[in-house]
Amino acid sequence: MSDSNSESEILFGMVRGRYGDRLNDDELEEVRKGVDALVEAAESLRAVKLENGDEPFSVFTPYRRED
Numbered sequence: 001m002s003d004s005n006s007e008s009e010i011l012f013g014m015v016r017g018r019y020g021d022r023l024n025d026d027e028l029e030e031v032r033k034g035v036d037a038l039v040e041a042a043e044s045l046r047a048v049k050l051e052n053g054d055e056p057f058s059v060f061t062p063y064r065r066e067d
Contacts, residue, residue: 008032009041 012035016028023031 007042008036011035013040 012032015031015035019031020028
């Protein structure tokens with residue numbers, strides 16, 4: 001089992017433990033899919049290596065007066 005699977009299982013277990021009595025099987029499956037997607041997104045963010053001096057990317061958008 002990879003780390004992402006165990007992370008997903010832990011997070012899903014927390015949700016199921018807290019709200020499982022209020023959700024049916026179909027709703028729990030949708031929650032599982034959502035948790036898996038969030039864990040995958042978190043892994044992608046963790047994969048980006050940043051240096052101490054890295055700053056956010058700024059997008060320059062010139063002001064255009066409305067006529």
